[in-house]
Amino acid sequence: xxxxxxxxxxxxxxxxxxxxxxxxxxxxxxxxxxxxxxxxxxxxxxxxxxxxxxxxxxxxxxxxxxxxxxxxxxxxxxxxxxxxxxxxxxxxxxxxxxxxxxxxxxxxxxxxxxxxxxxxxxxxxxxxxxxxxxxxxxxxxxxxxxxxxxxxxxxxxxxxxxxxxxxxxxxxxxxxxxxxxxxxxxxxxxxxxxxxxxxxxxxxxxxxxxxxxxxxxxxxxxxxxxxxxxxxxxxxxxxxxxxxxxxxxxxxxxxxxxxxxxxxxxxxxxxxxxxxxxxxxxxxxxxxxxxx
Amino acid sequence: xxxxxxxxxxxxxxxxxxxxxxxxxxxxxxxxxxxxxxxxxxxxxxxxxxxxxxxxxxxxxxxxxxxxxxxxxxxxxxxxxxxxxxxxxxxxxxxxxxxxxxxxxxxxxxxxxxxxxxxxxxxxxxxxxxxxxxxxxxxxxxxxxxxxxxxxxxxxxxxxxxxxxxxxxxxxxxxxxxxxxxxxxxxxxxxxxxxxxxxxxxxxxxxxxxxxxxxxxxxxxxxxxxxxxxxxxxxxxxxx
Amino acid sequence: xxxxxxxxxxxxxxxxxxxxxxxxxxxxxxxxxxxxxxxxxxxxxxxxxxxxxxxxxxxxxxxxxxxxxxxxxxxxxxxxxxxxxxxxxxxxxxxxxxxxxxxxxxxxxxxxxxxxxxxxxxxxxxxxxxxxxxxxxxxxxxxxxxxxxxxxxxxxxxxxxxxxxxxxxxxxxxxxxxxxxxxxxxxxxxxxxxxxxxxxxxxxxxxxxxxxxxxxxxxxxxxxxxxxxxxxxxxxxxxxxxxxxxxxxxxxxxxxxxxxxxxxxxxxxxxxxxxxxxxxxxxxxxxxxxxxxxxxxxxxxxxxxxxxxxxxxxxxxxxxxxxxxxxxxxxxxxxxxxxxxxxxxxxxx
Numbered sequence: 001x002x003x004x005x006x007x008x009x010x011x012x013x014x015x016x017x018x019x020x021x022x023x024x025x026x027x028x029x030x031x032x033x034x035x036x037x038x039x040x041x042x043x044x045x046x047x048x049x050x051x052x053x054x055x056x057x058x059x060x061x062x063x064x065x066x067x068x069x070x071x072x073x074x075x076x077x078x079x080x081x082x083x084x085x086x087x088x089x090x091x092x093x094x095x096x097x098x099x100x101x102x103x104x105x106x107x108x109x110x111x112x113x114x115x116x117x118x119x120x121x122x123x124x125x126x127x128x129x130x131x132x133x134x135x136x137x138x139x140x141x142x143x144x145x146x147x148x149x150x151x152x153x154x155x156x157x158x159x160x161x162x163x164x165x166x167x168x169x170x171x172x173x174x175x176x177x178x179x180x181x182x183x184x185x186x187x188x189x190x191x192x193x194x195x196x197x198x199x200x201x202x203x204x205x206x207x208x209x210x211x212x213x214x215x216x217x218x219x220x221x222x223x224x225x226x227x228x229x230x231x232x233x234x235x236x237x238x239x240x241x242x243x244x245x246x247x248x249x250x251x252x253x254x255x256x257x258x259x260x261x262x263x264x265x266x267x268x269x270x271x272x273x274x275x276x277x278x279x280x281x282x283x284x285x286x287x288x289x290x291x292x
Numbered sequence: 293x294x295x296x297x298x299x300x301x302x303x304x305x306x307x308x309x310x311x312x313x314x315x316x317x318x319x320x321x322x323x324x325x326x327x328x329x330x331x332x333x334x335x336x337x338x339x340x341x342x343x344x345x346x347x348x349x350x351x352x353x354x355x356x357x358x359x360x361x362x363x364x365x366x367x368x369x370x371x372x373x374x375x376x377x378x379x380x381x382x383x384x385x386x387x388x389x390x391x392x393x394x395x396x397x398x399x400x401x402x403x404x405x406x407x408x409x410x411x412x413x414x415x416x417x418x419x420x421x422x423x424x425x426x427x428x429x430x431x432x433x434x435x436x437x438x439x440x441x442x443x444x445x446x447x448x449x450x451x452x453x454x455x456x457x458x459x460x461x462x463x464x465x466x467x468x469x470x471x472x473x474x475x476x477x478x479x480x481x482x483x484x485x486x487x488x489x490x491x492x493x494x495x496x497x498x499x500x501x502x503x504x505x506x507x508x509x510x511x512x513x514x515x516x517x518x519x520x521x522x523x524x525x526x527x528x529x530x531x532x
Numbered sequence: 533x534x535x536x537x538x539x540x541x542x543x544x545x546x547x548x549x550x551x552x553x554x555x556x557x558x559x560x561x562x563x564x565x566x567x568x569x570x571x572x573x574x575x576x577x578x579x580x581x582x583x584x585x586x587x588x589x590x591x592x593x594x595x596x597x598x599x600x601x602x603x604x605x606x607x608x609x610x611x612x613x614x615x616x617x618x619x620x621x622x623x624x625x626x627x628x629x630x631x632x633x634x635x636x637x638x639x640x641x642x643x644x645x646x647x648x649x650x651x652x653x654x655x656x657x658x659x660x661x662x663x664x665x666x667x668x669x670x671x672x673x674x675x676x677x678x679x680x681x682x683x684x685x686x687x688x689x690x691x692x693x694x695x696x697x698x699x700x701x702x703x704x705x706x707x708x709x710x711x712x713x714x715x716x717x718x719x720x721x722x723x724x725x726x727x728x729x730x731x732x733x734x735x736x737x738x739x740x741x742x743x744x745x746x747x748x749x750x751x752x753x754x755x756x757x758x759x760x761x762x763x764x765x766x767x768x769x770x771x772x773x774x775x776x777x778x779x780x781x782x783x784x785x786x787x788x789x790x791x792x793x794x795x796x797x798x799x800x801x802x803x804x805x806x807x808x809x810x811x812x813x814x815x816x817x818x819x820x821x822x823x824x825x826x827x828x829x830x831x832x833x834x835x836x837x838x839x840x841x842x843x844x845x846x847x848x849x850x851x852x853x854x855x856x857x858x859x860x861x862x863x864x865x866x867x868x869x870x871x872x873x874x875x876x877x878x879x880x881x
Contacts, residue, residue, distance in 0.1 A: 035651035091650035100848030107838035177380040182368035182397025262670040
């Protein structure tokens with residue numbers, strides 16, 4: 001029973017991270033119909049930036065902030081350069097462009113920082129806190145939940161309560177009507193890429209030090225899990241992506257806890273295929289069909 | 293004083309112009325109806341004025357300012373609202389959110405208050421819509437959708453309004469009500485409207501003047517009352 | 533009409549085989565070793581060309597199918613006695629086993645893929661590629677975990693052992709297999725089955741209205757493509773790397789293949805060959821240039837390992853942006869020019 005509780009808490013904390021990646025993917029997909037395969041690589045690049053600043057300045061929080069800012073800047077840069085016209089092309093081109101960007105970033109990082117693992121510290125201790133005799137979760141896990149929670153609430157508030165949020169939603173659902181109402185659709189799309197970049201960088205700063213360490217491909221597998229979460233949510237629903245993230249986190253936590261940690265990614269694949277086959281439109285799909 | 297002046301407009305898709313040498317003046321506080329058969333270029337005219345279809349020649353002057361070179365998104369802030377065919381109500385947003393969209397281009401300290409005020413006015417104007425303010429776009433009936441679309445355009449407090457077939461798919465009684473409300477708006481607030489309609493009788497009943505379009509050209513124009521009486525034009529172009 | 537094509541392709545293949553045989557016999561072991569890699573990549577790239585170019589399905593997980601080919605060939609070869617050499621017969625059977633096993637896996641993957649489109653298919657195949665490490669680690673008693681499975685050495689058959697070095701023999705077998713794959717896939721492409729594949733790519737609804745089962749055609753294509761990838765994987769594992777290990781079948785291999793197929797023009801088998809040669813040759817060229825920069829060993833290694841990948845990334849992006857209308861077909865024209873450019877660059881050193 002203790003083990004089950006531990007795995008559940010652990011799964012939710014991991015799920016928060018997968019949800020962040022999923023949200024980064026969904027924000028871009030719902031406005032441009034582009035699935036950004038370079039999202040994970042961009043997040044790793046941001047984390048490298050954060051690491052460099054931490055090493056240079058000695059301040060974790062300065063590095064943390066740098067990573068998020070860098071993530072946003074990379075998002076804008078990707079949108080304004082290689083993905084500038086991607087939403088107007090067929091579905092193959094943006095995928096291949098994303099893959100191209102992915103290996104450019106990952107090999108550039110390997111050349112600049114070396115292919116081997118670098119140390120990125122956590123914000124807080126990873127020692128498990130005990131609650132009534134049960135080892136539950138660490139301060140870092142709490143920070144993860146809090147950080148993701150704050151970001152998600154901020155995002156939800158922006159989307160539903162602000163002028164810019166209304167513009168973003170209008171652009172996502174009907175860009176022509178949005179333009180007719182004075183919305184600068186291009187700027188709004190770029191803003192979406194910036195937000196996605198920030199959220200992706202946050203995910204990297206949270207998952208890298210607790211996971212496999214910082215190396216150029218560190219987010220490849222996390223990307224797959226984020227994609228799985230996004231697909232569970234139907235790829236165009238933000239709340240669906242969050243629930244999908246938690247579901248993925250729980251499923252993987254149980255799979256690795258009860259079946260063996262080697263099977264984590266196989267379990268993710270099985271989960272992804274299960275969702276794609278049984279519920280092709282995603283569990284929380286909006287109005288768009290899957291045949292993009 | 294003309295609120296909107298379109299001169300020698302030519303526009304189309306690719307190398308094939310759909311509109312040729314198209315001119316129209318909209319005096320302030322009037323409704324001008326654009327009539328013609330399917331495919332005559334009526335919708336293209338509105339899209340060309342608001343910049344959704346590329347213009348290849350001619351000019352559009354709004355309230356004394358030449359807006360021909362401006363992109364679509366800069367026209368609403370300058371006072372030109374375009375209600376596209378079907379209304380363009382966003383299915384996934386509520387009625388209130390759709391209405392707010394009409395003012396979402398406003399910036400600055402008073403933007404929010406101005407827009408909320410305008411939304412409240414529109415809900416007063418269309419009591420049917422006020423009851424449905426939390427309904428999503430796709431839950432609305434055809435009539436409610438057109439009301440919301442018209443209301444959303446009004447929230448921007450436009451100088452000129454381009455209205456594309458508001459009667460499409462609506463029951464005749466709903467059409468009559470909607471057009472009566474439009475006429476009322478013109479009389480009360482001095483709204484200037486370019487109204488594209490296939491429903492010739494209802495359109496001419498409220499319009500001040502009208503033009504008849506065929507194959508992308510103006511083939512007849514005049515006061516609405518004159519056109520109503522002109523047998524030849526009625527037979528040749530209006531089919532009733 | 534079809535017969536004429538068949539005869540023509542057959543004659544072309546025989547001519548190519550003669551040229552290849554001469555090339556192998558004239559070449560040093562170092563070159564022949566490289567030819568093995570070319571052959572392995574050509575098989576997989578040809579399969580991927582059929583899938584992406586002819587049928588319009590994107591796969592980012594073909595490295596996983598190559599891994600299936602390599603591991604199954606390894607399991608077959610190791611089922612014999614431990615330290616004996618693999619005979620020619622064993623080798624041929626191992627390649628066949630690799631190809632068939634990958635095809636069987638391809639049935640399952642294809643059945644899933646047929647229900648997916650666009651980014652969903654790309655993401656799912658990417659996830660498939662990510663499974664290789666997990667599966668090999670989980671079944672480490674069978675698949676050897678991180679270390680992988682070493683292959684027995686192959687033996688040049690007795691009548692030829694005097695005339696051929698071991699590398700020449702391996703190169704002949706590899707290139708021969710690649711030619712066979714190219715011959716079969718080219719004929720398939722021009723057969724009625726191939727036209728069904730293209731019809732599904734061009735317009736699913738129209739193909740359906742003509743009475744085609746879109747899913748069946750897509751699954752068939754995936755199976756054939758997997759078989760080709762499996763053969764390539766078996767060649768790569770048995771003859772080139774002489775080991776089947778998870779580190780050899782990463783996302784990067786899938787991207788190499790994608791780059792080869794995209795650069796080659798997506799659609800023609802000849803393009804697949806040209807694309808593969810460009811990708812491998814281009815990579816070597818960069819490594820070579822890097823070695824002459826006079827950097828420290830560590831820096832040189834780092835650049836040599838990653839600069840080619842970065843270059844392919846840039847190339848993928850540039851090709852996609854330069855041909856925004858779509859990647860089907862039109863790219864074939866740039867490949868020869870690129871070859872020309874590389875010759876000019878390569879000639880300077």
